[in-house]
Amino acid sequence: MGQKIASYFQFDELGTSYKKEFLAGLTTFISMVYILFVNPNVLGVSGMDKGAVFTATALASAFGCFLMGIVAKYPIAISASLGINAFFSYTVVLGMKIPWQTALAGVFVASILFMILTAFKIREMVVDAIPRDLKMAISAGIGLFIAFIGLSDGGLVTANKSTIVGLGSLHVGSTWLTIIGLIITIILMSAKVPGAIFIGMVINVIIGLATGLIHAPTQWVSGVPSLHSTFGVALMNVGHINTLQLAVVVLTFLLVTFFDTTGTLVGLTEQAGIVKDNKIPRIGRALAADSTTMVVGSLLGTSPMGAFVESSAGIAVGGRSGFTAVVVGIFFLLGSFFSPLLTVITSQVTAPALIIVGTLMAQSLKNIHWEKFEVAAPAFLILVGMPLTYSISDGIALGFITYPLSMIAAKRGKEVSPIMYGLAVVFVIFLWILQAG
DSSP states (O other): HHHHHHHTTTTTHHHHHHHHHHHHHHHHHHHTTHHHHHHHHHHHHHTHHHHHHHHHHHHHHHHHHHHIIIOOOOOOEEEEOOTHHHHHIIIIIIIIIOOHHHHHHHHHHHHHHHHHHHHTTHHHHHHHHSHHHHHHHHHHHHHHHHHHHHHHHSSSSEETTTTTEEOOTTTTTHHHHHEEEEHHHHHHTTTTTTTHHHHHHHHHHHHHHHHTTTOOOOOOOOOOOOOOTTHHHHHGGGOOOHHHHHHHHHHHHHHHHHHHHHHHHHHHHHHHHHHHHTTTTHHHHHHHHHHHHHHHHHEEEEEEOEEEETTHHHHHTTSSSSHHHHHHHHHHHHHHTOGGGGGOOOOOHHHHHHHHHHHHHGGGGGOOOTTTTTHHHHHHHHHHHHHHOOOOOHHHHHHHHHHHHHHHHTTOOGGHHHHHHHHHHHHHHHHHHHOOO
16 A cells, blocks of 8 residues: 555655655644644634634645645645735725625635636646746745745844834844754754754754743643534625625735745745746646635635645655645644644744745756846846735736836847736736735
């Protein structure tokens, strides 16, 4: 049985093993487990029951990981997309005064449209049409983005009224936990210790518990909260999607999720070495996996789901096959029972891992033709746009709008595919809709 599973996931061809894949899955899970607590808190602002959202997030994430791992065979995990959940609560529900039940129906409608676009291979055509230089920029940009998240979550970088951002306070114990964890992980990585990122996280937890910066859980196991208040609500409220305002909401859910998850998939497959000749094998299956998970998530009771950028942590420690994603899915199911234990995985524990992974993903920069300004300019805008706008999709928008313009100016307009010209127009509309919202 074990040999059949290894053969199905192509362990030999990919140069991986059960040990590597398990460690990668565990590392990815630990890096993204915060979503089980963050998502309920964000959606809870809209009036949704936090316990139900917790369970919906865990089950939908597990479903998505199993689908991505078994069908697409990618080491990429799926869970509730950050940013779009805040749009759900703060902009749609609180800002537009739309009931969360109707907003959830909007997510469901957007997810059905998402599946249609995937079924007609429109998303796959978009991915194939993106020039290699821009794909490299997307991968590196995501690296900078998650490194920035790590620096921010770990307290090394904070908001500053005078300079927008600045160095965090070194008088805070939790910041030092991040610094120590980062130094330990850098040393382990430099010494080429197998599983360095994961080992660094474990050591950081031990230090945090020993110093009192991380509190030990008061109990080990808890019951799984009921889904009663959110299950099927999206489907029952589809009839309320009947105004122009709600049409804009649905379109925004669709556009942000489309480009966020597509960009993330491009970056992560590049990091995992899956991309061959600027083509991503089985990309159609991967896109179908995340669009299907978005439908399931909306029915269970959570905001849009998508490929999770923290999967890069697992890929960095050796995850290469879909078995990595399956392991993550299993941990999500177990995590729904052991939620008290998961509280020891604080942002200071995951921050060093995100910073290191950002460093690794930045290696894609060497493949960009920086000597050709017409390519370098849009690539650079993608690169800096992601962390500075705190959005993968916004960063992609800046580069994709600029690319056709710079290529035309360089008298290379004929080299730009019709799809890239179309995407430039779509992104202008996309940014206008976001600003209007």
